[in-house]
Amino acid sequence: MKIEILSIGNEILSGATIDTNFVYLASRLLEEGYQVAFHEVIPDDPKIMKEVFQRALNRSSIVITTGGLGPTIDDRTRDVTADVFEKKLVLSEEVKEYLIKRYGKGLSTIEIQSMVPEDTKLLKNEVGVAPGFFYEGKSSMFVFPGVPSEMKAMFENFALKEILELLSNEKKMYSKSMYLCHVSEHMVDPYLRDLERAYPDVEKGIYPGYGVLSIGFKVKESSEKKATGILDNCIDAIAEKFYTHVYSTEEKDIALAVHTHMTKHGLTLATAESCTGGNIAAKITEISGASNYFLGSIVSYSNHMKESVLKVRKQTLDAFGAVSEEVVKEMLEGAMQASGADYVMAVSGVAGPTGGTPQKPVGLVYCGLMKKGEEPHVAKILAKGAAKRHLVIEYTTNFMLGTLYRKVVYDITPFSNVKTSIPVSR
Amino acid sequence: MKIEILSIGNEILSGATIDTNFVYLASRLLEEGYQVAFHEVIPDDPKIMKEVFQRALNRSSIVITTGGLGPTIDDRTRDVTADVFEKKLVLSEEVKEYLIKRYGKGLSTIEIQSMVPEDTKLLKNEVGVAPGFFYEGKSSMFVFPGVPSEMKAMFENFALKEILELLSNEKKMYSKSMYLCHVSEHMVDPYLRDLERAYPDVEKGIYPGYGVLSIGFKVKESSEKKATGILDNCIDAIAEKFYTHVYSTEEKDIALAVHTHMTKHGLTLATAESCTGGNIAAKITEISGASNYFLGSIVSYSNHMKESVLKVRKQTLDAFGAVSEEVVKEMLEGAMQASGADYVMAVSGVAGPTGGTPQKPVGLVYCGLMKKGEEPHVAKILAKGAAKRHLVIEYTTNFMLGTLYRKVVYDITPFSNVKTSIPVSR
Numbered sequence: 001m002k003i004e005i006l007s008i009g010n011e012i013l014s015g016a017t018i019d020t021n022f023v024y025l026a027s028r029l030l031e032e033g034y035q036v037a038f039h040e041v042i043p044d045d046p047k048i049m050k051e052v053f054q055r056a057l058n059r060s061s062i063v064i065t066t067g068g069l070g071p072t073i074d075d076r077t078r079d080v081t082a083d084v085f086e087k088k089l090v091l092s093e094e095v096k097e098y099l100i101k102r103y104g105k106g107l108s109t110i111e112i113q114s115m116v117p118e119d120t121k122l123l124k125n126e127v128g129v130a131p132g133f134f135y136e137g138k139s140s141m142f143v144f145p146g147v148p149s150e151m152k153a154m155f156e157n158f159a160l161k162e163i164l165e166l167l168s169n170e171k172k173m174y175s176k177s178m179y180l181c182h183v184s185e186h187m188v189d190p191y192l193r194d195l196e197r198a199y200p201d202v203e204k205g206i207y208p209g210y211g212v213l214s215i216g217f218k219v220k221e222s223s224e225k226k227a228t229g230i231l232d233n234c235i236d237a238i239a240e241k242f243y244t245h246v247y248s249t250e251e252k253d254i255a256l257a258v259h260t261h262m263t264k265h266g267l268t269l270a271t272a273e274s275c276t277g278g279n280i281a282a283k284i285t286e287i288s289g290a291s292n293y294f295l296g297s298i299v300s301y302s303n304h305m306k307e308s309v310l311k312v313r314k315q316t317l318d319a320f321g322a323v324s325e326e327v328v329k330e331m332l333e334g335a336m337q338a339s340g341a342d343y344v345m346a347v348s349g350v351a352g353p354t355g356g357t358p359q360k361p362v363g364l365v366y367c368g369l370m371k372k373g374e375e376p377h378v379a380k381i382l383a384k385g386a387a388k389r390h391l392v393i394e395y396t397t398n399f400m401l402g403t404l405y406r407k408v409v410y411d412i413t414p415f416s417n418v419k420t421s422i423p424v425s426r
Numbered sequence: 427m428k429i430e431i432l433s434i435g436n437e438i439l440s441g442a443t444i445d446t447n448f449v450y451l452a453s454r455l456l457e458e459g460y461q462v463a464f465h466e467v468i469p470d471d472p473k474i475m476k477e478v479f480q481r482a483l484n485r486s487s488i489v490i491t492t493g494g495l496g497p498t499i500d501d502r503t504r505d506v507t508a509d510v511f512e513k514k515l516v517l518s519e520e521v522k523e524y525l526i527k528r529y530g531k532g533l534s535t536i537e538i539q540s541m542v543p544e545d546t547k548l549l550k551n552e553v554g555v556a557p558g559f560f561y562e563g564k565s566s567m568f569v570f571p572g573v574p575s576e577m578k579a580m581f582e583n584f585a586l587k588e589i590l591e592l593l594s595n596e597k598k599m600y601s602k603s604m605y606l607c608h609v610s611e612h613m614v615d616p617y618l619r620d621l622e623r624a625y626p627d628v629e630k631g632i633y634p635g636y637g638v639l640s641i642g643f644k645v646k647e648s649s650e651k652k653a654t655g656i657l658d659n660c661i662d663a664i665a666e667k668f669y670t671h672v673y674s675t676e677e678k679d680i681a682l683a684v685h686t687h688m689t690k691h692g693l694t695l696a697t698a699e700s701c702t703g704g705n706i707a708a709k710i711t712e713i714s715g716a717s718n719y720f721l722g723s724i725v726s727y728s729n730h731m732k733e734s735v736l737k738v739r740k741q742t743l744d745a746f747g748a749v750s751e752e753v754v755k756e757m758l759e760g761a762m763q764a765s766g767a768d769y770v771m772a773v774s775g776v777a778g779p780t781g782g783t784p785q786k787p788v789g790l791v792y793c794g795l796m797k798k799g800e801e802p803h804v805a806k807i808l809a810k811g812a813a814k815r816h817l818v819i820e821y822t823t824n825f826m827l828g829t830l831y832r833k834v835v836y837d838i839t840p841f842s843n844v845k846t847s848i849p850v851s852r
Contacts, residue, residue, distance in 0.1 A: 011633055011642070013462050014601075015452030018444065026441030036439050039467040041448075044631075048463075072615050072632055073622055108612050127814070147634075149814050207442060216442065270731070277711025278704030281725045285703025288779055288815050296731035298724055299707045305696070305722035308764050309735055338734050353714055389714050 001170055002037040003029060004060035006052060008067035008077055009146055010043050021066040021144075021151050028155065030218075032164060033172030044068055049080040057084070057139040062166060067146030069130040071109035081143055082117035085135055089115045094122060095131045103129070123158045125150050134159065140166055174227035175218040178235050179252050180245040181402030182417050183213050191241055195234055202234060210391055211398030212254055244410040247402070254401045255283045261409055262293040269404070270339030271297040272310055272331040274322060274348035275365060280397050295339045300331070310334030323348050323360050325378045328368040332376045343408070345369050345400050351392045365396050369403055369414040379415035427596050428463040429455060430486035432478060434493035434503055435572060438467050447492040447570075447577050454581070458590065459598030461644070470494055475506040483510070483565040488592060493572030495556040497535035507569055508543035511561055515541045520548060521557045529555070549584045551576055560585065566592055600653035601644040604661050605678050606671040607828030608843050609639050617667055621660055628660055636817055637824030638680055670836040673828070680827045681709045687835055688719040695830070696765030697723040698736055698757040700748060700774040701791060706823050721765045726757070736760030749774050749786050751804045754794040758802045769834070771795050771826050777818045791822050795829055795840040805841035 005025055011017040019041065026036045038060060042052050049068075056063045068077030082089050096114040099107060107113075109129065116122065116133050123132035123142070128150040134142040142159050144151040180188075185208045192204050192215070203218040217234045221227035239246050247257040262269060271280050281297035284290050298309050303322055306312040312330040320326040331346035349365025356362035363383035370376040381399065383392045406412035431451055437443040445467065452462045463486060468478050475494075482489045494503030508515050522540040525533060533539075535555065542548065542559045549558030549568070554576040560568040568585050570577040606614070611634045618630050618641070625645075633640040643660045647653035665672050673683040688695060697706050707723035710716050724735050729748055732738040738756040746752040757772035775791025782788035789809035796802040807825065809818045832838035 010461075010629065010631060010644075013452060013465060014456050015449045015454075015462075016642075017633065018449060023441045023444060026439060028441075030440050035436075036441075037469065039439060041465040043463065070611070070632075072611065073619060074629075074631055149817055205437065205442060273704075276708075277716065277720075278699075278707030278723050278725065279711075281704030281727075282702075282708040282819075285705075285725075285727065285777075286816055286819070288777075290703065291727055294703075295728040296725045296735075297704050297727075298735065299704060299711075299722045301707075301711060301717055301723075302721040302765070305765055309722075309724065339728070339731055351711075351714075390712055393712070 001061035001167060002059065003034055003062045003064070004038040004040070004056045005036055006056055006063065006065045007039070007041045007146075008044060008049065008065060009041075010074075012041050012067075013043055020148050021146065024148065024152060025064060025066075025155065028160075029163075030173065030175060032160070033174060034167055034170065035173055044074045044076055046076045046080050046083075049076060050084055053080060053084045053141075057141065061139050062163060063139060063141045064144065065141065066144045066151055069132065069143065069145040071112045071129070077143060078115060078117070081120075081133075081135070081141065085117060085119075085137075085141075087117040087119055087135075090118045092116045092122065092131070098124065099129065121162075123154045125154055126157065127153045132159070134162060136162075136166075171220055171222060172224070172227075173218055173220050174224065174231060175216060176228075176231040176235055176249065177214055177216045177252075178238060178246055179248045179254070179257075180213045180215070180242055181211060181247055181254060181398065181405065183242055183245045184208070185213065188213065188215065188238065188242070191238055195237055198237075199230060199234060202230060204234075209252075209398065210395040211402060212252070214252055244406055244412055247405050247409075253287075254398055254405065256287055258401050258405050258408075259284070259287050259290060259293065261405065263289065265408070266293075267343065267408065268293050268295055268339075268341040269343045269345070270295040270335050270341040271344065272335035272346040273297055273299045274301060274306070274331070274346075275351045276347050276393050276396050276400075277301060277351075279393050280345070280347070280400060283397055283401070295341050298335060298338065306331065306334075309338070311337065321360070323350055323364065323366060325366055325380070328366040328378050329376050332368045332370045332378075336370060336372065342372050343369065343404060345404060347396055347400060349392070349396065351389045353389055363392055365392070367396070367400060367403070367415065369400070369407065371407070377414040379418045381418055427487035427593060428485060429460055429488045429490070430464040430466070430482045431462055432482055432489065432491045433465070433467045433572075434470060434475065434491060435467075436469050436500075438493075439469055446574055447572065450574070450578060451490060451492075451581065454586075455589075456599065456601065458586075459600065460593055460596070461599050470500045470502055472502045472506050472509075475502060476510055479506060479510045479567075483567065487565050488589060489565060489567045490570065491567070492570045492577055495558070495569065495571040497538045497555075503569060504541060504543070507546075507559075507561070507567065511543060511545075511563075511567075513543040513545055513561075516544045518542050518548065518557070524550065524557075525555065547588075549580050551580055552583065553579045558585070560588060562588075562592075597646045597648055598650070598653075599644055599646050600650060600657060601642060602657040602661055602675065603640055603642045603678075604664060604672055605674045605680070605683075606639045606641070606664075606668055607637060607673055607680055607824065607831065609668055609671045610634070611639060614639065614641065614664065614668070617664055621663055624663075625656060625660060628656060630660075635678075635824065636821040637828060638678075640678055670832055670838055673831050673835075679713070680824055680831065682713055684827050684831050684834075685710070685713050685716060685719065687831065689715065691834070693769065693834060694719050694721055694765075694767040695769045695771070696721040696761050696767040697770065698761040698772040699723055699725045700727060700732070700757070700772075701777045702773050702819050702822050702826075703727060703777075705819050706771070706773070706826060709823055709827070721767050724761060724764065732757065732760075735764070737763065747786070749776055749790065749792060751792055751806070754792040754804050755802050758794045758796040758804075762796060762798065768798050769795065769830060771830060773822055773826060775818070775822065777815045779815055789818055791818070793822070793826060793829070793841065795826070795833060797833070803840040805844045807844055
């Protein structure tokens with residue numbers, strides 16, 4: 001049984017919007033054991049949509065569409081689906097009542113948004129307005145809205161169980177991933193080649209991030225037990241070599257690994273950020289419950305705020321400049337003073353693309369970490385090759401979260417792994 | 427003449443790799459005046475590739491493929507292309523010499539990488555190893571490697587001029603966009619429907635963000651002047667209705683609109699963030715040169731840091747709770763005190779998904795803005811329908827940046843547009 005995903009929308013075809021819906025659906029289906037066979041992006045043009053829908057239903061057993069379900073003139077998916085299945089559009093009282101319940105009677109588009117093709121099953125939209133639906137037949141079709149949060153909730157809460165039901169007799173693809181920090185692709189590569197010889201049927205992938213690295217293993221097997229055994233052997237072989245670098249075998253987000261450990265052990269954290277501009281705090285607080293361990297961040301972007309809030313001394317700023325070991329040390333002390341946290345982190349650097357000098361080039365970041373009652377640790381890293389500002393910021397954020405993780409979990413001395421420069425881009 | 431892009435590779439179909447090649451090619455072609463008509467992602471499977479290549483050549487005049495040109499067993503694009511055009515693969519002495527010149531004779535894959543289908547024109551790879559090529563016929567096909575840096579160089583330096591040549595008799599697509607804040611999709615829709623009557627040939631698109639909205643107009647015309655006239659009329663018609671809501675006709679990023687205005691007028695800003703957790707600061711400082719106007723942010727996630735850094739009084743916190751008008755007022759004053767900025771903004775709310783109460787539900791955010799020497803403005807918004815934590819954060823961030831923009835550019839009283847609740851989704 002083939003699965004095909006169709007993304008509808010001129011904004012995707014024009015390159016203006018990245019098709020995150022496809023990435024989400026393909027990854028989630030693979031997690032469940034099924035690889036997507038085809039993916040096509042098509043314009044909001046009813047004639048083309050009809051032709052592509054029909055071909056997809058011919059070559060694939062499960063067709064999933066995203067986009068084109070809104071109330072406006074360029075939203076055509078509802079009509080085209082009805083046309084392809086030769087069904088009428090009818091007003092769903094269920095949808096109408098649900099919309100009135102959530103938005104009141106004032107919503108001007110209630111009537112339009114309550115229309116669905118007859119003989120389809122409803123997929124409730126718990127996040128937004130446009131309902132989804134699915135048609136079960138020789139080939140089945142799942143129709144989702146294009147707003148990512150709406151599509152995701154609908155997929156997880158209503159559609160997934162229907163899709164798994166349809167696929168229940170298929171051989172599954174099993175996969176496992178592991179997530180590492182402070183390790184580069186070429187350090188891991190030789191061990192993956194060893195695994196290639198030992199397990200030629202396992203698909204292996206390395207996906208470098210900035211300051212983090214994901215490794216994925218996939219195998220098609222008739223039994224889950226056998227697959228799990230093989231995949232666990234692969235994971236263990238890598239983990240044996242990079243034990244204190246593995247922060248998760250479940251979740252890519254390194255902030256979540258930090259979150260889980262800190263919360264479990266009742267530890268608290270505060271940060272003082274200059275060049276990362278609040279990104280470390282934003283990444284930490286994206287996770288619900290962060291307030292259980294994260295006390296706050298002082299984003300001292302100006303020298304004045306370094307002095308007024310973090311009590312960095314004017315002499316230190318004048319003598320060494322804001323991007324210096326000395327200032328980061330005082331930022332650590334200021335953050336500790338203001339927060340009373342168990343751990344504080346501080347960063348100051350040149351995110352670029354402007355502002356670099358021969359002595360302090362773009363990508364240079366002074367990083368600090370201090371445990372309450374211990375000496376501060378400060379080191380400089382050079383995010384070499386990271387031409388882009390946001391990559392310097394992302395790299396520094398992940399690098400700092402990795403440093404904290406390895407300190408609190410494995411008691412690795414902060415920055416003991418730092419060489420003179422770190423190649424940021426792959 | 428239709429343009430179609432085919433991306434080849436299991437790693438894209440599995441959702442593990444984002445197809446940045448497609449985004450690049452589609453955006454660049456649109457910049458040149460041509461919209462991509464179709465985009466399909468297909469596996470490294472020769473049978474499927476052949477079928478899809480043939481269909482693409484039937485429905486589109488220009489077919490561009492990326493991926494599958496490497497030296498390994500799963501790289502099949504070379505063979506399949508030769509097969510589709512019924513050509514033999516031949517060793518290109520030109521490629522071989524070029525590879526030896528750049529990599530020496532030691533490169534083990536020289537022979538494989540020098541094979542190209544006969545009667546095709548070579549596209550030199552100045553960055554990597556795999557050469558590209560193109561076949562010119564009734565429908566033409568451009569074959570690129572999948573490594574983004576190699577594809578980009580090949581496209582810009584060799585392929586683009588050939589593509590533009592093929593398209594030289596086509597009418598160009600001209601496009602303009604406008605970006606609005608504090609406006610919802612359904613407020614704009616009636617005016618777009620009016621435009622649909624006045625300019626039926628103009629393609630119109632509304633792309634709602636969270637707290638922001640993009641509107642795009644595209645038209646195919648023989649003359650740039652005529653196109654510009656039409657597109658400007660469309661932009662003007664919407665701008666007339668929503669004048670103080672339009673923050674740009676160039677860039678989607680509302681932080682950039684704020685950045686440009688504040689920098690130009692020498693104004694400074696500081697923020698005090700609770701529920702947004704540093705996201706406002708992170709969004710602002712993503713833009714190079716933010717330090718010219720942004721002084722910093724105090725992310726007072728804990729009550730302790732609200733007191734120690736922002737000098738919010740314990741009595742106020744005890745009496746009204748952290749999520750209250752009174753606390754946000756004191757946060758504004760504290761941020762003003764610490765930063766000395768011309769403008770300060772503060773937010774405190776319930777980002778969820780936990781922590782909501784009947785009195786203070788998830789999505790409730792108290793928002794504050796104060797100009798130096800003026801009274802503070804505080805209002806509450808309810809990010810209704812935003813079930814997800816990161817959407818409450820994103821909505822609040824964009825809403826606050828919009829509020830600041832409208833205050834500094836049009837002197838709109840902060841929060842004068844706030845109703846009891848704001849539907850977040852679309």
